[in-house]
Amino acid sequence: MTETTPGSEAPPVFLTVGTGEDARPIAVRARPASPDNAGPGLIWLGGFMSDMGGTKARAVDQWAVDHGRACVRFDYSGHGESPGPFTDGTIGRWLAEAEAIFAQCCQGPQVVIGSSMGGWIALLLARTLAARAGGRDGAWLAGLVLVAPAPDFTEELMWKNLPQDVKDTLVRDGLWHRPSHYAEGPYPITLNLITEARNHLVLGSSIQVGCPVRILQGVQDPDVPWQHAFALTSRLPADDVVLTLVQDGDHRLSRPQDIARMLAAIAEVSASPSSADHS
Incomplete structure (x- = not known):
């Protein structure tokens, strides 16, 4: 697999999302499909404090090149090449x-590939699209590939496990800097991120996504326990949902063998009948 070297990509296009004072530019790289390719396009949804230049995102893009598929990557506001304060971000935004x-x-x-927080965003996007099914032109879901998905992480994996003094800090100051072993500095966590996310929790009821789902989860993941993936599968329809546990896998799942599993999952859901038929 050929990786694009850092800095060799063309500059992104910036699309405006929101209106008025809420308008913000979002960095997007959209690759068209080959003229003779009818396979599903791919769209990458990255994780918390991640960006479209990461190892998995670039691997998805390279797979699209190799197979003539359309591919869309973008950075959420406050991430990567999209400007704006990270602390303005919420799940809803x-x-x-x-x-x-x-x-x-x-x-x-389209096959939506969501990593970590991007898995939560992907489920919310799928639920919205499934509710519109039957009366929508344009794009629809052929499948979901979720890598170490973290639905409801702000509540289930963060807030419920925070010491009381940290909760007090968040309530008092509206901000807490969470230590991270994925970055040089801590992650800024806002109270608004946690409270706004309660409008988007998905694990309390059935999640209708209307397409095949493949989930990859590392058993050695220190951030998203493998039991969290089981909780997610119990909320998805029983048909065509496959959970793969990687016994020695961590949260990133970005080793060559992990990348290969992700790309195989993309190929598998791309071949599903739902990838061609829009019901």
């Missing part, structure tokens, strides 16, 4: 950006 990019940049069947 980033979901609105994903919905806007999907509507503006995608056409026909």
